[in-house]
Amino acid sequence: MYRMNRREFIKASITVPGLSLASSPAQAETRMRKRIIPGSGESIPVIGLGTWQTFDVGADSAARRQLSEVLQTMTDGGGSVVDSSPMYGSSEAVVGDLASQLGLVPELFMATKVWTSGKQSGIQQMERSLARMKTKTMDLMQVHNLLDAKIHLQTLADWKNAGAIRYIGLTHYHSGGYQQMRQLILNHQVDFIQINYSMLSLDAEQQLLPLAMDRGIAVLINRPYEAGRLFKLVKNRALPPWAAEFECLSWGQFFLKYLLANPAVTCLIPGTSKVHHMQDNLAAGRGKLPTQKQRKAMLDYLLD
Numbered sequence: 001m002y003r004m005n006r007r008e009f010i011k012a013s014i015t016v017p018g019l020s021l022a023s024s025p026a027q028a029e030t031r032m033r034k035r036i037i038p039g040s041g042e043s044i045p046v047i048g049l050g051t052w053q054t055f056d057v058g059a060d061s062a063a064r065r066q067l068s069e070v071l072q073t074m075t076d077g078g079g080s081v082v083d084s085s086p087m088y089g090s091s092e093a094v095v096g097d098l099a100s101q102l103g104l105v106p107e108l109f110m111a112t113k114v115w116t117s118g119k120q121s122g123i124q125q126m127e128r129s130l131a132r133m134k135t136k137t138m139d140l141m142q143v144h145n146l147l148d149a150k151i152h153l154q155t156l157a158d159w160k161n162a163g164a165i166r167y168i169g170l171t172h173y174h175s176g177g178y179q180q181m182r183q184l185i186l187n188h189q190v191d192f193i194q195i196n197y198s199m200l201s202l203d204a205e206q207q208l209l210p211l212a213m214d215r216g217i218a219v220l221i222n223r224p225y226e227a228g229r230l231f232k233l234v235k236n237r238a239l240p241p242w243a244a245e246f247e248c249l250s251w252g253q254f255f256l257k258y259l260l261a262n263p264a265v266t267c268l269i270p271g272t273s274k275v276h277h278m279q280d281n282l283a284a285g286r287g288k289l290p291t292q293k294q295r296k297a298m299l300d301y302l303l304d
Contacts, residue, residue, distance in 0.1 A: 031286065032046070032077065033045070036266075037191065037218045038216035039191040039217070045267065045285060046265075046268065046285045048074075048220070048267050049074050049082050049269060050083050050270060051091040051092075051094075052085070052087075053271065055067055055088065056088055056090050066273060067094065068098045068101070068102060069275050070275055070278050073282075074282065075108070078282065081269060082099075083112070084111070084113075086113065086128070087113070093133075099133075111140035112129045112133060115144035118148065118151065122148070126155075126159070137165065139166050140166065141165040141169065142169035143171065144171055145177065146177055146184065168191050168192070170185070171193070171222070172194075175201065181208065182207070185211060185215060190217055191218060192220060193217055193218075195208055195219065195220075197221045198230060199259075201226060209265070213263070221268045233302065234302070239254060240301050245288070247287035248290075253280065256270070257290055258295055260284065260285070
């Protein structure tokens with residue numbers, strides 16, 4: 001598969017309709033911003049949905065109705081990426097059931113993970129994941145927290161060649177896994193990485209994001225709100241008035257737009273079970289993004 005180099009990726013991100021980087025001339029947009037997957041040239045919306053804890057509701061009908069509204073809100077608002085894992089309890093099955101009932105399976109960019117040791121165990125787990133999420137082809141299959149990564153990456157390459165998955169990924173939730181991830185990126189063919197990145201956890205900016213861009217790897221971001229810590233930090237504080245310069249109307253948008261202003265970031269996947277939170281997350285993917293000067297001011301204001 002043809003893979004863009006860094007220069008081609010940046011050029012395409014600036015010139016393809018609906019895609020832009022923070023360094024390009026900022027123009028107000030009502031459409032959801034999209035970013036290119038360097039390994040293919042396909043573009044995906046920059047705001048998606050994580051399902052850890054929030055979608056682990058089993059057969060609870062009231063909770064499922066609420067999550068159904070969240071999924072519908074995401075797609076109505078221009079989002080498509082949904083990320084899950086066998087580690088997340090019933091989340092895969094809930095995503096599959098609701099997406100099927102809503103007729104959204106063809107519209108979603110579905111991502112999940114393999115989270116076990118051993119080749120055969122991994123194959124069996126991935127087969128269950130496809131069945132639970134009600135899809136014959138998984139858009140993105142990732143090795144969860146790098147568990148038995150070398151073994152699973154071999155299987156994922158075979159599955160990709162066979163058409164059972166479209167993209168291969170690696171995930172981690174903590175900077176303690178970055179060094180191992182770097183080595184895997186350098187020695188294996190990987191389409192995506194999924195890592196933690198927030199205004200309180202910036203290690204990825206130096207340790208992984210430049211490498212991902214150089215290697216032509218798409219990046220999903222988990223824990224963009226630092227598990228809610230960011231909101232506690234700004235409790236009872238007003239947004240700075242200059243946030244309006246990049247069309248930021250809430251603290252949630254403030255935190256997400258900071259991350260999206262990094263051109264190495266492809267998609268953010270904050271989790272939520274509330275429609276109004278989903279709407280606010282989606283709004284961060286529209287309109288202007290902060291400049292590098294504004295990003296510095298954002299950090300200074302947050303940590304003051």
